[in-house]
Amino acid sequence: MTFSSIVLQFINGLAGTSSLFLVAAGLSLIFGVTRIVNFAHGSFYMLGLYVAYSAIGFFGTTILGFWGGIVAAALVIGVLGAVIEILVLRRIYQAPELFQLLATFAVVLVIKDAALGIWGPEDLLGPRAPGLRDAVTILGGNVPQYDLALIVIGPLVLAALWLLLNRTRFGILIRAATQDREMVAALGVNQKHLFTAVFFLGSLLAGLGGAVQIPREPAQLFLDIAVIADAFVVVVVGGLGSIPGAFLAAFIISVVKAFCIGIGDVTILGFDVSFSKLTLVVEFVIMAIVLVVRPWGLLGRPQGQQRGAGMLSQPLPQIGRRFLLIAGSIVVLLALLPALGDRYLLVLLIDILIFALFAASLHFLIGPAGMVSFGHAAYFGLGAYGAALLLKQAGLPMELALLLAPLVAGAGALLFGWFAVRLSGVYLAMLTLAFAQIVWSIAFQWDAFTGGSNGMVGIWPAEWLSSRTVFFYLTLIVCLGAVAGLWRILYSPFGYAMRAGRDSPLRAEAIGIDVRSVQWFAFAIAGLFAGIAGALFAFSKGSISPDLLGIPRSVDALVMVLLGGVQTLVGPVVGAAIFTWLQDEIARATEYWRAILGLVILLLVIAFPQGIAGFAGRLLARRRSAQS
């Protein structure tokens, strides 16, 4: 690389910093004050692009029209954020943090379909900025003028935010509430107004971050999830709640990415290394390194012990005779279903069973082990890919591939878990997301081995398992057996140690439990069981694709667990059944199934903050206490 190309890549990175910083700063502010991990933040960014596109189209492509359109878009998104806070989140501040997460994810679904409905599925590329359409020559290379404008915008907003936070009453209240919001309320500050205002500000920044990208990047529907992952990484690398940290992290990540693209494909020590392909992973690698070296981020401060993301954990119920009786009858009923001869029902049931196991394995991790994972699909996908690769690349018989594939997932979980258990709370969740994204990127890009974005086809079960009915029985036996095995572990000495470590790490260590090892092992178990589900899934569909590992699938599992109720044993199974069935039903009825699903989730979250099974359990308990 020459000196001039180094400088040019550096400028490129600086230009990318601004937008990333704007989004991350908004996310950080919202999390700091409201303690909500706002999944919908990426959707605000995406909407910022779309609204800017329309607003500039409306105002006309003059200098005033362009910048006026960008400001208008930011304001519209700010107001939208405030409205969502008032309509949805305000009702669930008392609910466990994970439920708030679920609600924001439902908002993601609704916004995605709203954007699809309003702007259609085509990518929309905005006009170039009037007056900044040309490029300047720096050291022999061309740099777009607009990039230079972006380089100025980021630090300007950073300075404005610094002034706001340090020189105004509103900013001082934000910082105070970030530390102790209850005390702020006891001093006479109306929290509702503060929260709404912070949501307005944070959403405005996300909208602005999207809007300023309009000349550089088309408005696209997949941006919501892509951007939220980026923003998580920036916030975590910079340190939760630190605005300068967010800027520093955005800068580092953008510059490293720019250099990866700039270096391109090179040969190092005889190996062909494609740096440009690394861009998808590199930010997650940076995050993983930072979190292991400095678990609270570059400029963040160490936080107190966070555990289970603020959940009140209750003892698990004892499995009684009645429970076994009911569970047994359901199994018998399921076993009789193939007699109906409804092929479609069997396909749906196989899906439900597989996802019930997947959800149960995530519940094992979130509930009893107290570790929230945003990236559990990594292990589901590793199981699926393991099965496919063992079958196709290693040429093993299907039975052996099915048997060994979960070990692939378990090994992955063992590796990633070693890093993950060093963290807790939101940081742990973000790291799991990062690992899932790394696995996804590898599967997505390694065309020769994994089939790249196309995935692999022809992964069919062995001859004797090829009929739907037989495969259904295989799934029934394996999934129910695995779920029962997971439950059995919860009531073993290991399960007690795990739950003790969640409830009070200090006391658990004082009585001789090696909490970190227990958590590590629990992480691996959860991964292994997710792998079983993944391997079955691969054989039930006959094909695999990187989607299996994606963030949306991880979130699906979270939704199943939380929908069913994280405090209960059967919750995840119930949640998986309802979610899979609902998704199937709605997807057949309308193109806008995501919006419907999102609205259903929102309704459920607001109506049943304990989850469906949790709600039913409390209803039962109330009836029982009323009888006695």
Place this chain on the structure above:
Amino acid sequence: MLSLRNLHACYGQAHILADVSLDVGAGEVVVLLGRNGAGKSTTLKSIMGLLPPHSGEIHFDGARIDGKAPHDIARLGLGYVPEDRRIFTDLTVEENLEVGRQAERAKTPLWTPERVFALFPNLAEMRHRSAAQMSGGEQQMLAIARTLMGNPRLLLLDEPSEGLAPVIIAQMARSIGELKSQGLTVLLSEQNLHFASQVADRAYVLEKGRIRYQGAITELANDPDARRAYLSV
């Protein structure tokens, strides 16, 4: 000015307060005495709306306040200083005061940073210092100063002497005396009978969530039986 009637409060399944009734008159300094876990902090938190009472009524200046949100209760003129001080350590001393600042209230003298610094001169010297770098006594003073910035008419002080050096406790007693002479009403909780008898007019003694004794603080100080029964460890 403040009256609690048959107050019950619970944390989950645990019943903390049972049938607590008490009154604080305008201009009085009243102390809630009791051992650890007797329910003193819970009483103050219930008044402030931080732990909504299970049943019973709380009236402040004739208006019923139980069930209201904490910030509404604070704006009516109740100032709360929590037991663990809960200083915003990420903020400077001046910024802490700013968080507590509220609009002027009719018939109540307005507190400004200057007036607060006159009451606690140590704070004036460190107004730009981060609250994280303050000693326990200084943090306690800042906690009171911060609450005064809301111009309260009644101050709820949760164990102001806890964990402080004797010389600071003496200073704290003088400050409370001064607040009283300026017409502020105070309800404080304490375990330190000596400190309480320096500042308070009347006392209630809580034991296991119930009021066991009430009377002038001088009576209690001179009643060895009552002291032994409710306060000695």
